[in-house]
Amino acid sequence: MVVLSNQSALNELFLAKTCNPPTMFTEVPVVDLSRPDAKTIMVKACQEIGLFKVVNHGIPLEVITRLENEALKFFMQSQSHKDKAGPPDPFGYGSKRIGTNGDLGWVEYLLLSTNPDIVSPKTLQLFHQNPQVFRLCVEEYIGAVKKMCCEVLEEMGEGLGMGERNVFSRMIREERSDSCLRVNRYPACPELKEEGALSGRNLIGFGEHTDPQILSVLRSNNTSGLQICLPDGTWVSIPPDPSSFFVNVGDLLQVMTNGRFRSVKHRVLADSSLSRLSMIYFGGPCLDEKIGPLPSLVSREEENLYRELTWREYKNAAYKTRLSDDRITLFQKSADHTHKQT
Numbered sequence: 165m166v167v168l169s170n171q172s173a174l175n176e177l178f179l180a181k182t183c184n185p186p187t188m189f190t191e192v193p194v195v196d197l198s199r200p201d202a203k204t205i206m207v208k209a210c211q212e213i214g215l216f217k218v219v220n221h222g223i224p225l226e227v228i229t230r231l232e233n234e235a236l237k238f239f240m241q242s243q244s245h246k247d248k249a250g251p252p253d254p255f256g257y258g259s260k261r262i263g264t265n266g267d268l269g270w271v272e273y274l275l276l277s278t279n280p281d282i283v284s285p286k287t288l289q290l291f292h293q294n295p296q297v298f299r300l301c302v303e304e305y306i307g308a309v310k311k312m313c314c315e316v317l318e319e320m321g322e323g324l325g326m327g328e329r330n331v332f333s334r335m336i337r338e339e340r341s342d343s344c345l346r347v348n349r350y351p352a353c354p355e356l357k358e359e360g361a362l363s364g365r366n367l368i369g370f371g372e373h374t375d376p377q378i379l380s381v382l383r384s385n386n387t388s389g390l391q392i393c394l395p396d397g398t399w400v401s402i403p404p405d406p407s408s409f410f411v412n413v414g415d416l417l418q419v420m421t422n423g424r425f426r427s428v429k430h431r432v433l434a435d436s437s438l439s440r441l442s443m444i445y446f447g448g449p450c451l452d453e454k455i456g457p458l459p460s461l462v463s464r465e466e467e468n469l470y471r472e473l474t475w476r477e478y479k480n481a482a483y484k485t486r487l488s489d490d491r492i493t494l495f496q497k498s499a500d501h502t503h504k505q506t
């Protein structure tokens with residue numbers, strides 16, 4: 165359970181003003197991976213919204229539910245037990261604190277590297293505390309979701325008319341790809357519906373942000389909460405669908421497509437009666453990968469909107485920012501905040 169200790173921390177978790185009941189976004193683009201029009205629909209969705217839903221994704225339900233059940237078993241343990249796998253370094257178990265720069269959310273989570281060779285002390289502790297089955301479920305899930313992520317990126321490559329369809333996917337397939345898996349649990353917060361100070365307020369589960377990597381692949385249980393910001397600035401709720409995956413564009417993909425694809429701002433609100441469990445795969449390149457607009461995606465008349473940075477440089481700088489900061493400006497040509505340390 166997420167424990168909030170003082171009033172000021174608590175206030176920070178709430179949206180400044182109570183929002184109207186969230187508008188359900190009924191027009192989420194649906195990409196059927198088994199259909200030939202998949203690439204066209206996903207390119208349009210990435211340009212206009214930055215998010216789409218994938219059906220016929222080929223990931224067996226058992227692989228998803230096995231990991232979901234193991235994660236739930238972990239989260240149901242005592243706080244002192246869970247804390248042994250935290251605080252995150254950045255991997256491991258975390259509660260309420262997101263990143264290291266003061267962001268708070270009504271959430272507890274596990275953050276894991278997808279590279280089996282990068283097992284941080286906190287992750288080792290986590291795997292050690294739990295039967296070997298947890299590690300196997302994580303590996304099985306990562307293998308399946310990574311494969312699907314690469315398939316999506318290849319369809320995108322084709323849809324964008326790039327000569328080679330694997331320009332994006334090879335970055336994720338790389339053995340040293342810096343990808344990670346996050347499992348978030350947002351406990352229900354009954355105080356939101358009770359009479360009192362919290363009644364009718366919105367509780368931030370995970371504050372607004374864009375994902376820094378290339379592509380994020382999200383699966384959640386049947387609890388709503390995920391919201392995206394549309395190009396006109398309105399926030400809309402994404403109806404949950406546990407049998408599908410939601411894919412969103414990350415900052416690096418916005419940069420590589422020279423702004424054609426939109427790294428979509430999103431956030432999660434907590435619910436008064438249902439807890440939400442989400443598992444997100446963040447597909448990132450190797451730390452040394454140089455990221456900038458791809459020449460094949462910048463037409464002659466267009467100018468390069470972004471300069472080139474390695475993923476290491478961008479990630480180091482991004483991880484020094486607050487969740488809601490506009491990090492992509494670090495790629496802007498006038499910006500000079502390269503952080504060269506490892």
Ligand SMILES: C=C1C[C@]23C[C@@]1(O)CC[C@H]2[C@@]12CC[C@H](O)[C@@](C)(C(=O)O1)[C@H]2[C@@H]3C(=O)O
Binds near residue numbers: 263
């Ligand atoms: C506040 C932060 C948490 C975050 C690192 C950061 O400084 C800014 C980006 C955040 C984010 C968002 C997407 C992923 O959940 C995440 C793991 C990532 O790569 O960037 C988190 C970072 C985190 O939780 O450490």
Ligand SMILES: O=C(O)CCC(=O)C(=O)O
Binds near residue numbers: 346444
């Ligand atoms: O938990 C969710 O549904 C989304 C969380 C998120 O956006 C993130 O972890 O980056």
Ligand SMILES: [Fe+2]
Binds near residue numbers: 373374375380430
């Ligand atoms: Fe995110």
